[in-house]
Amino acid sequence: MGALAADATVEERLGPSSLLWRYAGDTRIAFLGGTIGLLQLMHPAIAAGVLEHSNFFEDPADRVFRSLPRILGAVYDGDAAAETGLQVRDFHRSIRGVDPVGRRYHALDPATFWWAHATFQFMAEQVVDRFDRHRLTDAEREQLYQEGVAWYRRYGVSERPVPADRMAFQAEWDRICTEVLEMNDAVRFVLDTLHAPLPPMRDRAAMPSLLRPVADHPVVRRLLARPSRIAAIGGLPASVRERFDIRWTAADQVQLDVIERTVALTWRRLPPTVRWQPRAYEGWQRELGVAP
Numbered sequence: 001m002g003a004l005a006a007d008a009t010v011e012e013r014l015g016p017s018s019l020l021w022r023y024a025g026d027t028r029i030a031f032l033g034g035t036i037g038l039l040q041l042m043h044p045a046i047a048a049g050v051l052e053h054s055n056f057f058e059d060p061a062d063r064v065f066r067s068l069p070r071i072l073g074a075v076y077d078g079d080a081a082a083e084t085g086l087q088v089r090d091f092h093r094s095i096r097g098v099d100p101v102g103r104r105y106h107a108l109d110p111a112t113f114w115w116a117h118a119t120f121q122f123m124a125e126q127v128v129d130r131f132d133r134h135r136l137t138d139a140e141r142e143q144l145y146q147e148g149v150a151w152y153r154r155y156g157v158s159e160r161p162v163p164a165d166r167m168a169f170q171a172e173w174d175r176i177c178t179e180v181l182e183m184n185d186a187v188r189f190v191l192d193t194l195h196a197p198l199p200p201m202r203d204r205a206a207m208p209s210l211l212r213p214v215a216d217h218p219v220v221r222r223l224l225a226r227p228s229r230i231a232a233i234g235g236l237p238a239s240v241r242e243r244f245d246i247r248w249t250a251a252d253q254v255q256l257d258v259i260e261r262t263v264a265l266t267w268r269r270l271p272p273t274v275r276w277q278p279r280a281y282e283g284w285q286r287e288l289g290v291a292p
């Protein structure tokens with residue numbers, strides 16, 4: 001780690017021609033929401049922060065849904081993106097305390113804040129690798145990573161823990177999955193929740209307006225429960241599932257493969273207002289007058 005390979009030109013390119021714009025605000029990130037929520041909560045400091053400072057047990061998905069527009073704003077807000085990033089950082093100044101076993105935590109501790117961001121970079125890359133027909137070249141994978149570093153820079157939090165390149169990111173990702181993540185009450189609660197029908201979603205800011213009329217229908221919520229669980233558990237690194245003994249069968253894997261392939265083959269037929277998250281859609285409209 002240490003010196004960053006990303007330079008000012010990456011920051012300049014962080015617009016409509018970037019790979020980050022192409023993938024970070026794509027509504028297919030919804031298939032990764034459960035996975036990144038779990039990976040964040042497995043970090044002891046994030047679990048402690050969320051349990052002490054949010055309405056987690058009443059509505060475990062609320063934090064993710066409420067934060068998403070501004071997280072994407074730090075990518076898509078154009079001239080205002082840096083300001084959005086700083087607002088996100090400042091929101092976390094008071095999220096600090098001592099966890100149940102006596103460890104101090106602060107959301108803005110660089111290693112903690114960066115892990116949350118690392119899961120968003122993972123999310124953008126996984127959208128392509130698993131839910132799209134495009135295959136990233138090594139150069140594109142590196143570019144997407146460096147653009148994610150420029151995204152992180154907009155939060156104005158210390159870059160000390162940020163790996164210099166995609167290969168170093170992988171090493172650090174694997175180390176955290178093996179040495180830092182842990183099973184805790186917040187994670188157990190989410191794993192249990194994944195067996196119930198989906199919570200009401202119509203009024204979440206991240207819900208594309210076209211889907212709102214059907215989002216809360218009890219049949220839809222029940223039908224989507226199993227694929228959501230499969231996507232959430234199946235998206236976890238296999239090493240994490242094994243470490244925490246999270247059940248995953250060959251039949252689950254077949255279902256996940258079907259979901260991924262179906263999404264990859266059919267996604268382009270959906271209208272842009274569904275394919276893009278509202279904040280990303282606004283960015284495309286502003287910059288190009290049309291969303292791709």
Ligand code: HEM
Binds near residue numbers: 070092095114
């Ligand atoms: C890249 C890193 C992070 C980003 C981009 C981010 C983003 C956000 C945003 C935008 C909100 C505001 C939600 C709203 O509008 O109400 C929020 C809330 C929150 N964040 Fe973060 N966050 C990050 C890291 C963390 C970390 C590391 C922790 C915990 C240690 C944390 C804990 C919380 C909590 C507890 C809330 C309050 C939720 C509530 O009001 O119920 N966040 N986050």
